Ligand SMILES: NC(=O)C1=CN([C@@H]2O[C@H](COP(=O)(O)OP(=O)(O)OC[C@H]3O[C@@H](n4cnc5c(N)ncnc54)[C@H](O)[C@@H]3O)[C@@H](O)[C@H]2O)[C@@H](O)CC1
């Protein structure tokens with residue numbers, strides 16, 4: 001698990017690293033730039049025949065750019081270096097490295113208001129080292145003009161953060177002039193902006209470049225934001241037991257499906273059955289019985305009295321994991337059935353799709369949600385629950401407030417799905433890809449989560465584990481058959497591989 005830190009926290013960690021490892025600021029910069037250099041050379045080998053234009057500000061992000069330029073120059077890459085002084089005082093590290101470049105006779109050009117005629121070819125590469133985590137106000141004036149010109153380039157690699165973007169909160173940033181990077185090499189610590197959809201087109205693909213910051217110093221920083229990694233899940237996985245039988249692996253219930261939407265029930269049931277549940281029951285209207293008995297013979301079907309949709313859920317105390325929502329529809333009698341279930345149930349629920357939409361239209365029922373439930377909205381469903389937001393930052397505030405209010409977990413689905421806890425901690429997922437953005441993916445997640453709760457995982461563990469394994473199944477599917485063709489059925493097909501990889 002990596003901590004997502006603010007600029008001020010990163011500065012403290014940098015400082016402690018230097019103190020504890022007896023490094024000067026120049027030495028730390030040298031290490032940072034060397035790691036950037038190594039990554040750049042191996043990951044962007046195909047740029048080797050291009051001219052690399054490196055644009056440096058006169059702070060420490062610019063310092064990183066100068067050191068990287070020196071290293072690429074020595075390694076015989078074709079580099080052109082430019083710097084501009086947006087601040088009247090150069091940082092010490094920038095100044096020292098500028099001297100070095102001059103001493104080594106590496107050509108370097110100063111840009112200013114009167115001189116910034118840039119000639120960059122289509123195949124050339126721009127490295128953006130203008131501003132990093134030190135940006136504390138919107139970019140304006142001359143440097144803004146330079147950013148606009150650079151944005152005409154096709155290949156832009158940003159160092160640490162695309163210039164013009166702030167690490168954590170951009171609500172007071174006009175965002176008029178922001179580098180639109182194709183890739184961002186962020187220095188060791190993930191920043192909140194990396195996970196926010198609004199800034200995705202400025203950040204491009206991103207990579208974290210480890211520079212050996214002091215682990216204790218990172219430990220000492222407090223943050224509500226975390227980047228969840230595969231290794232975190234391994235610790236949560238329950239060992240399998242030799243004498244396990246279907247009864248000890250938990251009995252799950254899925255309340256899903258309605259006329260015309262039985263596919264959702266089939267998907268979530270199959271996902272649950274691939275996620276270790278001992279026994280699975282599906283509550284469904286009469287029209288779904290034959291479909292489910294054929295498509296999911298391993299499951300038991302509990303038949304509603306209604307032909308087309310769910311109207312009546314009787315007793316649920318025997319189930320440890322209960323998932324409700326996929327393909328449920330929003331018929332009036334289904335709404336009543338949900339209300340009845342909420343009054344009846346004490347164990348946490350997995351709540352998805354139409355069950356969320358029903359809750360959104362009955363806000364007074366939110367207080368009936370059992371503590372520790374897991375809600376899995378996509379942004380549209382979440383908006384119906386909490387109203388519009390004006391920025392990603394506000395969206396996270398609403399998420400925290402909502403989870404606290406309903407004392408439950410929310411997995412807000414999307415790229416870097418975000419799990420928020422009732423205590424207001426945020427965990428961004430590191431698995432998953434855009435090939436999963438298709439109907440049925442969410443139904444699969446509901447099935448997985450229901451199965452994990454049934455097996456006795458706590459809501460928090462189930463939410464982390466489920467979110468990670470779901471995304472990983474998507475990543476394996478993308479690798480095996482490609483993002484275009486993969487669909488929800490493939491997520492189920494690759495779930496066993498994902499579970500095995502997490503267990504390894
Ligand atoms: N020892 C260290 O501190 C390390 C720093 N590193 C690099 O240093 C960067 C941070 O460096 P700095 O703190 O010097 O900051 P930056 O280089 O990001 O920015 C430079 C300065 O510009 C000024 N500024 C802020 N917003 C502005 C605006 N809109 N218009 C004009 N000027 C503005 C501020 O005074 C700021 O300090 C990181 O992003 C990273 O690239 C890395 O080398 C790792 C080690």
Ligand SMILES: [K+]
Pocket residue numbers: 061128129130131132158159160161162163
């Ligand atoms: K930058």
